[in-house]
Amino acid sequence: MSTPPETPAPLAPLQGGxxxxxxxxxxxxxxxxxxxxxIVNVAVPHIAGSLGVSPNEGTWAISSYALAxxxxxxxxxxxxxxxxxxxxxxxxxxLFVVFSMLCGLASSMPMLVAxxxxxxxxxxxxxxxxLALLLSNYPAAKQGMALALWAMTVVVAPIxxxxxxxxLADNFSWPWIFFINLPVGAAAAVVTWGILRxxxxxxxxxxxxxxxxxxxxxxxxxxxxxxxxGNDHDWFASPMIVTLGVVALVCLTFLVVWEIHAKxxxxxxxxxxxxxxxxxxxxxxxxxxxxxxxxVVFPLWLQVDLGYTAxxxxxxxxxxxxLAFVLAPIIGKNMDRLELRxxxxxxxxxxxxxxxxxxxxxxxxSFAKLVLPPFVMGLAIPCFFIPLNQVxxxxxxxxxxxxxxxxxxxCRTIGSSMSTAVTVTLWQHRSELHHATLTEYISPGHPxxxxxxxxxxxxxxxxxxxxxxxxxxxxxxSLTLGVNDVFYGCAILFLLLIPILWFARPPFGSAGGAxxx
Numbered sequence: 001m002s003t004p005p006e007t008p009a010p011l012a013p014l015q016g017g018x019x020x021x022x023x024x025x026x027x028x029x030x031x032x033x034x035x036x037x038x039i040v041n042v043a044v045p046h047i048a049g050s051l052g053v054s055p056n057e058g059t060w061a062i063s064s065y066a067l068a069x070x071x072x073x074x075x076x077x078x079x080x081x082x083x084x085x086x087x088x089x090x091x092x093x094x095l096f097v098v099f100s101m102l103c104g105l106a107s108s109m110p111m112l113v114a115x116x117x118x119x120x121x122x123x124x125x126x127x128x129x130x131l132a133l134l135l136s137n138y139p140a141a142k143q144g145m146a147l148a149l150w151a152m153t154v155v156v157a158p159i160x161x162x163x164x165x166x167x168l169a170d171n172f173s174w175p176w177i178f179f180i181n182l183p184v185g186a187a188a189a190v191v192t193w194g195i196l197r198x199x200x201x202x203x204x205x206x207x208x209x210x211x212x213x214x215x216x217x218x219x220x221x222x223x224x225x226x227x228x229x230g231n232d233h234d235w236f237a238s239p240m241i242v243t244l245g246v247v248a249l250v251c252l253t254f255l256v257v258w259e260i261h262a263k264x265x266x267x268x269x270x271x272x273x274x275x276x277x278x279x280x281x282x283x284x285x286x287x288x289x290x291x292x293x294x295x296v297v298f299p300l301w302l303q304v305d306l307g308y309t310a311x312x313x314x315x316x317x318x319x320x321x322x323l324a325f326v327l328a329p330i331i332g333k334n335m336d337r338l339e340l341r342x343x344x345x346x347x348x349x350x351x352x353x354x355x356x357x358x359x360x361x362x363x364x365x366s367f368a369k370l371v372l373p374p375f376v377m378g379l380a381i382p383c384f385f386i387p388l389n390q391v392x393x394x395x396x397x398x399x400x401x402x403x404x405x406x407x408x409x410x411c412r413t414i415g416s417s418m419s420t421a422v423t424v425t426l427w428q429h430r431s432e433l434h435h436a437t438l439t440e441y442i443s444p445g446h447p448x449x450x451x452x453x454x455x456x457x458x459x460x461x462x463x464x465x466x467x468x469x470x471x472x473x474x475x476x477x478s479l480t481l482g483v484n485d486v487f488y489g490c491a492i493l494f495l496l497l498i499p500i501l502w503f504a505r506p507p508f509g510s511a512g513g514a515x516x517x
């Protein structure tokens with residue numbers, strides 16, 4: 001009687017210079033992919049002007065990329081099982097490079113949108129697989145460091161995107177925001193393939209769930225489009241936005257029901273049966289919602305209300321990375337010694353404190369004062385992202401890392417998209433409310449307003465011009481009060497998330513403690 005073939009022994013983890021080189025290659029490819037989610041934001045006016053379209057049409061270059069990337073992220077697990085993690089990652093990087101070049105060469109808006117869509121689809125698996133590759137090739141004792149390095153690239157890239165995008169668009173031309181991906185991506189693909197080509201994961205020819213895939217595309221596509229364009233169309237006052245909302249709700253509801261019972265699900269929702277995965281992903285998604293909301297609205301407020309340029313607004317947010325870079329290696333090195341739930345609790349308290357601090361600023365705040373809260377907020381970033389990634393991977397086998405990371409990154413991306421839509425809309429509505437409230441004080445019954453108007457008239461300013469100036473001042477203050485409300489709301493959300501963390505169940509081990517080395 002023949003004996004079944006033995007399972008091949010797992011390869012030993014990488015060490016020394018080879019591991020360092022792999023880390024740099026994977027980190028740069030991850031940084032590049034996440035960077036492209038925000039680098040285009042400040043270049044939209046340049047792109048729109050160059051291609052002869054309106055700025056609103058120019059935003060399609062942003063939403064098309066986010067849409068395709070969001071759809072592909074939950075598919076990471078299936079792709080990795082079918083083609084292998086190394087092949088899928090390297091192919092994803094190369095597709096990203098090719099379509100980055102084509103984006104830079106686009107001569108019309110439809111061409112740019114099409115190539116951005118393909119760029120996002122190609123890059124979708126990169127972020128999740130980068131984490132899986134690092135964890136499966138790092139020694140168990142150093143996997144906390146791998147998580148730290150990966151988390152920092154994912155967090156810092158969106159912050160530096162607007163700064164780099166604005167600088168390239170102002171000093172060169174908008175295609176260079178895409179061309180810079182070519183040498184970085186090509187080098188990352190060559191190095192990763194050279195090191196890992198003989199360390200491919202096992203593959204299996206599982207059929208793809210076409211019904212689940214269709215529901216995912218239509219559901220996520222409708223949701224992403226609704227979030228990106230809802231504010232421009234006055235949300236549910238628009239029949240188009242209502243239709244998109246209904247399609248998203250129906251498709252995503254049916255997706256959940258279908259995938260639970262599917263034999264070969266395209267999105268493995270069974271991961272949510274794991275307590276730590278559910279708690280970790282929920283805290284990560286909701287925390288990212290509040291964190292991303294602050295970092296979207298803050299630079300917008302500086303530009304729209306306080307007159308900052310895109311570059312200076314980026315510089316005001318840049319200090320957020322200083323303490324994060326310092327602390328990330330320390331957190332990563334000591335992951336197995338720390339009570340991870342307490343570390344994330346500390347992060348949420350710091351986030352809440354700095355968000356409240358931002359909510360106290362008025363429109364006369366100096367640059368020196370404005371950079372302090374982001375600087376302190378950097379203290380919380382590694383204490384938030386690094387432990388939570390370990391929490392949701394806790395107890396999972398190494399073969400599930402790509403699946404889990406893909407699904408978690410999908411939730412994080414959707415949380416970020418929802419955050420942008422909700423916080424910008426909330427800021428607008430609160431500002432309008434404050435504007436209406438402040439305007440009530442401009443009447444003959446209020447001596448301060450009357451005295452101010454008389455002072456302007458005495459200095460030779462016509463009454464109509466005086467009223468226009470007062471309206472400008474009211475608008476400036478109402479926008480500031482509105483953004484204060486958003487920051488205050490984010491502070492409360494961070495505090496409300498703290499009890500959720502403590503539902504996670506230790507031990508959390510070393511990146512789940514289930515890497516087969």
